[in-house]
Amino acid sequence: MRQIAERLEDSTARPAKGGTPDEFIDVFLGRIEDRLGEFAPSESRLPERLSKSVRYSLLSPGKRTRALLTLLTTHYWDADPEHAIVPACAIEMVHAASLALDDLPVMDDASLRRGRPTSHRIFGDDTVILSAVALMNDAFGHVARCDALPERSRLDIVDYLSCAIGLDGLVAGQEMDLHTATQASLPEEVELIHARKTGALFAACTKIGARVAGLTDSRLDDMDEFGMCLGLAFQTYDDLADVHSDEETAGKDVNNDGNKPTLVSILGPEEAERVADRHIERALGMFNPGHNEGAPLVAFVHYLTDALKKRIDVKR
Amino acid sequence: MRQIAERLEDSTARPAKGGTPDEFIDVFLGRIEDRLGEFAPSESRLPERLSKSVRYSLLSPGKRTRALLTLLTTHYWDADPEHAIVPACAIEMVHAASLALDDLPVMDDASLRRGRPTSHRIFGDDTVILSAVALMNDAFGHVARCDALPERSRLDIVDYLSCAIGLDGLVAGQEMDLHTATQASLPEEVELIHARKTGALFAACTKIGARVAGLTDSRLDDMDEFGMCLGLAFQTYDDLADVHSDEETAGKDVNNDGNKPTLVSILGPEEAERVADRHIERALGMFNPGHNEGAPLVAFVHYLTDALKKRIDVKR
Numbered sequence: 078m079r080q081i082a083e084r085l086e087d088s089t090a091r092p093a094k095g096g097t098p099d100e101f102i103d104v105f106l107g108r109i110e111d112r113l114g115e116f117a118p119s120e121s122r123l124p125e126r127l128s129k130s131v132r133y134s135l136l137s138p139g140k141r142t143r144a145l146l147t148l149l150t151t152h153y154w155d156a157d158p159e160h161a162i163v164p165a166c167a168i169e170m171v172h173a174a175s176l177a178l179d180d181l182p183v184m185d186d187a188s189l190r191r192g193r194p195t196s197h198r199i200f201g202d203d204t205v206i207l208s209a210v211a212l213m214n215d216a217f218g219h220v221a222r223c224d225a226l227p228e229r230s231r232l233d234i235v236d237y238l239s240c241a242i243g244l245d246g247l248v249a250g251q252e253m254d255l256h257t258a259t260q261a262s263l264p265e266e267v268e269l270i271h272a273r274k275t276g277a278l279f280a281a282c283t284k285i286g287a288r289v290a291g292l293t294d295s296r297l298d299d300m301d302e303f304g305m306c307l308g309l310a311f312q313t314y315d316d317l318a319d320v321h322s323d324e325e326t327a328g329k330d331v332n333n334d335g336n337k338p339t340l341v342s343i344l345g346p347e348e349a350e351r352v353a354d355r356h357i358e359r360a361l362g363m364f365n366p367g368h369n370e371g372a373p374l375v376a377f378v379h380y381l382t383d384a385l386k387k388r389i390d391v392k393r
Numbered sequence: 394m395r396q397i398a399e400r401l402e403d404s405t406a407r408p409a410k411g412g413t414p415d416e417f418i419d420v421f422l423g424r425i426e427d428r429l430g431e432f433a434p435s436e437s438r439l440p441e442r443l444s445k446s447v448r449y450s451l452l453s454p455g456k457r458t459r460a461l462l463t464l465l466t467t468h469y470w471d472a473d474p475e476h477a478i479v480p481a482c483a484i485e486m487v488h489a490a491s492l493a494l495d496d497l498p499v500m501d502d503a504s505l506r507r508g509r510p511t512s513h514r515i516f517g518d519d520t521v522i523l524s525a526v527a528l529m530n531d532a533f534g535h536v537a538r539c540d541a542l543p544e545r546s547r548l549d550i551v552d553y554l555s556c557a558i559g560l561d562g563l564v565a566g567q568e569m570d571l572h573t574a575t576q577a578s579l580p581e582e583v584e585l586i587h588a589r590k591t592g593a594l595f596a597a598c599t600k601i602g603a604r605v606a607g608l609t610d611s612r613l614d615d616m617d618e619f620g621m622c623l624g625l626a627f628q629t630y631d632d633l634a635d636v637h638s639d640e641e642t643a644g645k646d647v648n649n650d651g652n653k654p655t656l657v658s659i660l661g662p663e664e665a666e667r668v669a670d671r672h673i674e675r676a677l678g679m680f681n682p683g684h685n686e687g688a689p690l691v692a693f694v695h696y697l698t699d700a701l702k703k704r705i706d707v708k709r
Contacts, residue, residue, distance in 0.1 A: 118560055122560065124565055124568045124569050124572065124573060126572055127560065127564065127565060178526070181519075181522070183517075183519045183522070184519050184522075201499075203497075203499045203571055204568060204572070206494060206499070206500075207494075207564045207567055208564075209526075210494070210525075210529065210558070211558075211559050211560055211565075213526065213529070213530060214555050214558040214559050215559050217533045217551055217554075217555050218552055218555030218556065218559065220551075221548045221552045222552055228545055228548055231548055232537045232544055232548065235533055235534065235537035236534055236537045236538055238533075239530050239537065242527075243534065244434055244438065244443065244444065244447070244527055244531075248443070248523045248527045248530070249439075249440055249443060249527075251523055252440045252442065252519075252523050253439075255519055256440065256520070
C-alpha cells in the first residue's frame with residue numbers, strides 16, 4: 078500500500094470502503110515491475126540508443142493503474158491474477174508508448190512526464206517514435222507467445238488491444254485532441270474524445286482481465302463498460318485537479334492545452350465533478366450484485382476515486 | 394502480368410525460367426488490392442484527416458511485392474493462397490506504415506514516395522505518426538480475427554510479424570540507418586542494417602506464407618532464410634539502381650543518403666552485384682529439390698531479379 082500511496086502522493090487517503098486492496102497491490106505491483114523489467118531490452122542491446130529509449134519510457138515510475146486494474150479484474154472473477162500478468166504488462170507497454178508519442182514536439186510538445194524530462198528531450202524525436210512503435214509491437218508479440226493462456230484467449234486479447242489502440246481508440250483520441258478538440262462545444266463531444274483517448278484502454282484492461290478469467294458472455298461487455306466509465310471519470314477528475322495544479326505536483330506539463338474545451342470549462346467544476354461521480358456510480362453498478370462485493374477490485378475503484386478527488390480538494 | 398510489369402517499369406523483361414507467374418500475379422494482385430481497400434477506413438470516417446492519411450499510405454500504388462511473396466510461398470507449399478490473403482495484407486499495412494515513418498522530416502525527410510508527395514507533406518507529421526501506429530496495430534488485429542486460419546497459426550503469425558517489426562527488425566534497422574550507418578565500414582555492418590531494415594519483413598513474408606500452408610518444421614526455417622536472402626539481395630540491387638537514378642524514374646527521393654556507406658560504396662558496383670547475386674543463389678538453394686520446381690514462386694524470384702538487374706543495366 079505504501080508504494081501506491083506514495084505514487085499517488087496521497088499517503089493519508091482514508092481506508093477504502095469494502096476492504097482495502099493493500100496486500101494485493103503490494104504483491105502485484107512488484108510482479109508487474111519485475112515483468113516489465115524482463116520485457117525491457119537491456120541497455121547494451123544494439124542499437125543502444127533505441128534500447129535505452131524503450132527502457133526509459135517503459136520503466137519510468139508510473140502508477141501502473143492499468144496493469145493493476147487488469148489483474149484486479151481477473152481476481153474479481155475468481156481466477157489467478159498471475160495469468161493476467163503478461164497482458165497487463167502489454168497494456169502498460171502500449172500506455173507508455175502512447176505517452177511518449179503524445180509528448181512529441183509535433184503533438185503536445187511536453188517537457189515533463191512522470192516527474193522526469195520527456196523521452197524525446199533525451200533521445201530525440203526519431204528514436205522515440207521508433208521506440209514507441211517497438212513497444213506497441215512487442216505488446217502483441219508477448220501476448221501471442223503467452224503460453225499460460227489458452228490460444229483462443231490470446232487471440233481475443235490481441236483483438237481487444239488492437240481495438241483499444243486503433244481508429245476507435247487511442248490513436249483516434251489523440252488525433253481528435255490535436256485537431257478537432259478546439260471545436261468541441263458540447264459535453265458529449267468532449268467525452269467522445271475522452272472515451273477514445275482514455276476510456277478505450279481502461280475498457281481494454283477490464284475486458285482483458287475478465288477474458289483471462291474465462292468470461293465470454295454479457296458479463297464481458299459489462300466489464301468493458303465498467304472500464305470505460307472508470308476511464309471517463311478519471312479523465313475528468315484529472316482535468317479538475319490540473320486546473321489549479323503546477324508542474325511540480327503533477328510531475329507533468331499542465332495547463333498547456335491552450336483553448337481546448339474540457340468538461341470543466343464547459344460545465345463548470347461542480348457539474349463536471351458530478352458527471353465524473355455518475356460515471357463511477359455507473360461503473361460500480363456493473364458489478365454482479367452479491368459477487369465478490371468485498372474484492373480488492375471494488376476497493377481499488379473507491380481508493381483511486383478518493384485519491385483523485387483528494388487532489389481536487391487540495392486545490393480548492 | 395501487364396500490371397506488375399508496368400509497376401516494375403520493366404515491360405520487356407524476358408520470360409522467367411521455370412514458367413511465368415503471370416496468371417497468378419494477375420489474379421492475386423487484384424485480390425490484394427480489393428482486400429486492402431476493405432481494410433482501409435472510409436474517407437468520411439471520423440476523425441477524417443486520420444482516415445484519409447491511413448488510406449493515402451495504404452492504397453498508394455505499391456508493387457505489393459511482399460504480399461505477393463507471401464501468397465506465392467503458401468501456393469508453393471501446396472496450400473490455397475486465398476488463406477494467406479489477410480496475413481499478406483497485414484504485411485503490406487506494416488510496410489506502408491514503415492515507409493510513412495521513414496519519410497518523416499525527423500527521419501529521412503523525403504518529399505516523394507511511389508511517385509506522389511510523401512504522406513506528411515499532405516497530412517502533417519502528427520497525423521502521419523498516428524496513422525502509421527493505426528496501420529501497424531490494425532495489422533495484428535486483422536490477423537487475430539482471421540477465422541480462415543487455425544488459432545495456432547494466427548498466434549504464430551502475430552509472433553513472426555512482431556519479431557519482424559521490433560528490436561530485431563524494421564524499427565532497429567531504421568534506428569541504425571539513422572544513427573550508426575555512417576560509422577559502418579565493413580560489408581557485414583552494412584548488411585546487418587539491410588537484414589533488419591529490409592530482410593526481416595521479407596523473411597516474415599515467406600515464413601508466414603509457409604506457416605499458413607501448415608509448415609512447422611525445419612522447412613519453415615528454410616523459408617525464413619529464403620526471404621532474408623531475397624531481402625538482402627533486393628536492397629543491394631536497389632542501391633545499385635539508385636546510384637545513377639533520378640526521382641522521376643524511381644518515384645521516390647534518391648541519393649539523399651548523404652555519406653552513408655552502402656555495399657556499392659564499400660565494395661564497388663561489380664562486387665556489390667556479385668554479393669547480391671550470391672544471396673539470390675542461396676535463396677533459390679532453400680527450395681526443396683524436386684518440390685514444385687516450376688511453381689510461380691520460383692519464377693517470381695527470377696522475374697523480380699531480372700527486373701531489378703535491368704534497372705541497373707539501364708543506368709550503366
